[in-house]
Amino acid sequence: MNIAIVGSGLVGQAWAIVFARGGHHVKMWDGDPSAVAGAATLIKKQVADLQAAGLIDDPVGLIARISGCATLEDVLLGADYVQESLPERLEMKKEIFAKMDALAPSATILASSTSSIPASAFTEGLPGRARCLIAHPVNPPYLVPVVEICGAPWTDAQVVQRTWDVMEGVGQKPVKIHRELKGFVLNRLQGALLREAFRLVEQGYVDAEGLDVTVREGLGLRWSFMGPFETIDLNAPDGLADYARRFNDMYQSISTEQTSTEPWSEAVIEKLESQRRTVLPKDQLLARRLWRDRRLMALAAHKKSAE
Amino acid sequence: MNIAIVGSGLVGQAWAIVFARGGHHVKMWDGDPSAVAGAATLIKKQVADLQAAGLIDDPVGLIARISGCATLEDVLLGADYVQESLPERLEMKKEIFAKMDALAPSATILASSTSSIPASAFTEGLPGRARCLIAHPVNPPYLVPVVEICGAPWTDAQVVQRTWDVMEGVGQKPVKIHRELKGFVLNRLQGALLREAFRLVEQGYVDAEGLDVTVREGLGLRWSFMGPFETIDLNAPDGLADYARRFNDMYQSISTEQTSTEPWSEAVIEKLESQRRTVLPKDQLLARRLWRDRRLMALAAHKKSAE
Numbered sequence: 001m002n003i004a005i006v007g008s009g010l011v012g013q014a015w016a017i018v019f020a021r022g023g024h025h026v027k028m029w030d031g032d033p034s035a036v037a038g039a040a041t042l043i044k045k046q047v048a049d050l051q052a053a054g055l056i057d058d059p060v061g062l063i064a065r066i067s068g069c070a071t072l073e074d075v076l077l078g079a080d081y082v083q084e085s086l087p088e089r090l091e092m093k094k095e096i097f098a099k100m101d102a103l104a105p106s107a108t109i110l111a112s113s114t115s116s117i118p119a120s121a122f123t124e125g126l127p128g129r130a131r132c133l134i135a136h137p138v139n140p141p142y143l144v145p146v147v148e149i150c151g152a153p154w155t156d157a158q159v160v161q162r163t164w165d166v167m168e169g170v171g172q173k174p175v176k177i178h179r180e181l182k183g184f185v186l187n188r189l190q191g192a193l194l195r196e197a198f199r200l201v202e203q204g205y206v207d208a209e210g211l212d213v214t215v216r217e218g219l220g221l222r223w224s225f226m227g228p229f230e231t232i233d234l235n236a237p238d239g240l241a242d243y244a245r246r247f248n249d250m251y252q253s254i255s256t257e258q259t260s261t262e263p264w265s266e267a268v269i270e271k272l273e274s275q276r277r278t279v280l281p282k283d284q285l286l287a288r289r290l291w292r293d294r295r296l297m298a299l300a301a302h303k304k305s306a307e
Numbered sequence: 308m309n310i311a312i313v314g315s316g317l318v319g320q321a322w323a324i325v326f327a328r329g330g331h332h333v334k335m336w337d338g339d340p341s342a343v344a345g346a347a348t349l350i351k352k353q354v355a356d357l358q359a360a361g362l363i364d365d366p367v368g369l370i371a372r373i374s375g376c377a378t379l380e381d382v383l384l385g386a387d388y389v390q391e392s393l394p395e396r397l398e399m400k401k402e403i404f405a406k407m408d409a410l411a412p413s414a415t416i417l418a419s420s421t422s423s424i425p426a427s428a429f430t431e432g433l434p435g436r437a438r439c440l441i442a443h444p445v446n447p448p449y450l451v452p453v454v455e456i457c458g459a460p461w462t463d464a465q466v467v468q469r470t471w472d473v474m475e476g477v478g479q480k481p482v483k484i485h486r487e488l489k490g491f492v493l494n495r496l497q498g499a500l501l502r503e504a505f506r507l508v509e510q511g512y513v514d515a516e517g518l519d520v521t522v523r524e525g526l527g528l529r530w531s532f533m534g535p536f537e538t539i540d541l542n543a544p545d546g547l548a549d550y551a552r553r554f555n556d557m558y559q560s561i562s563t564e565q566t567s568t569e570p571w572s573e574a575v576i577e578k579l580e581s582q583r584r585t586v587l588p589k590d591q592l593l594a595r596r597l598w599r600d601r602r603l604m605a606l607a608a609h610k611k612s613a614e
Contacts, residue, residue, distance in 0.1 A: 173520050192500050
């Protein structure tokens, strides 16, 4: 397939790697003409890291399948699928989708990487709105495979299915979201857990590091290879319904204390920031991010070998 | 140290392995005289699995450090630390803690494995209530290292600290919970996420398998080695406070739709059960539990090598 990447920042670069790793031809374009050349350098660095981690076989071939384009017209020419990866600004999405819909061949799928703006907010008035949808990655998608796929009410079901197939074809793990909703699924789940986490620290039950230990040495282990529903399905003799009926009262009772809809207070934000800075001083943030990326690579390699 | 395990069911057996693996002498007792012999057989099987996974070095020595006792008096004789692991029934906890407090040497720590009953509910009237507390494991603790440590208001701070040291000394990951609360930290976090997960499926946004994919191929990856606070600390240029301020509005807005305190309805329970059974038929639950345990072992070995 021919893939077009619109926007060559961190997200666009990572998508280029995903699609080229999957064997497709990838063209990149950016509104800033100097950005594409810079992106090519950064892509080579990331591909070298992936090779070192044993996660790709043919780095030379992968990189040869990625090329830059000077104009939006060029990048869309002959494209089967477009992955738009511009900043999270509604006006920018509106403008680029109007242009892409006008320029791209009529069968081309137009997907946005947005994590926060529903497709209906920037595609409603377009003649080709039925071919527009969200394909929301987690950064970096070449290590974190989930892709949330969510159309507007007018998105063609075949476009949703073809996008799902494209993602599965390159080794991503697509998820269909059947109706638009704020934050999609991943950030809503993260938000629900974070809200309780902030509350427990605010009220002095546990400190930030204790809470992180509870997740990374406990709750997060099963979730990293099963997810929450399979976890509870296997945690009662007779499966999920058995579990839900056994623990419904306990979780319902806890939920009555989990109803706050206040923004996080400056007090709890500063308390958490201060606790984090005792664990990790600010000047070590960058080094720790590199550590995180190495750990994500090692985890990806582990999961590949365990499956 | 001399460790006493009171209750030789699945939880007691797993604790015996943890303490014996850590080099301690472990004595087990159970109210059912035949149970201890059966437990010894099951422990040997689990230790063989751990050896096969490369997670223990000296299975023969480990098993030699575990012995059974015929009476409660015997198991408590000379014990430095007691891990009570009886069923989750308040009356049973009250009765056994009264007996243990009467029989155990005065310096012995009396810890309960309970996941749902606060220590104050079964230790208030005891002369030795200051030495009683909760040390709540996740099953099986030899693979999932977190231990939630939570005293009653009258628990001696030194007893909390010594329990923390005992757990750290045997390779567990203890977390101090500073005040009693229902469900401790782990199950409260799980409850917050499950509530949103049930809601998203009930309202038709996503199906059970899609939600599990979102976690196991996305959200759960970082959490399996960092926890939620470190995750967000590394996800904004300037750290946790920067992240919290950038996304406060988004998460606050989502939270207004996450306030249900209703029990899970039979309708959503049956919907989820039905979706799970298409992914995993009921007659494969047992085989899948064995798969899960192998994956947990492989993940534990991976984390050990990555640290």
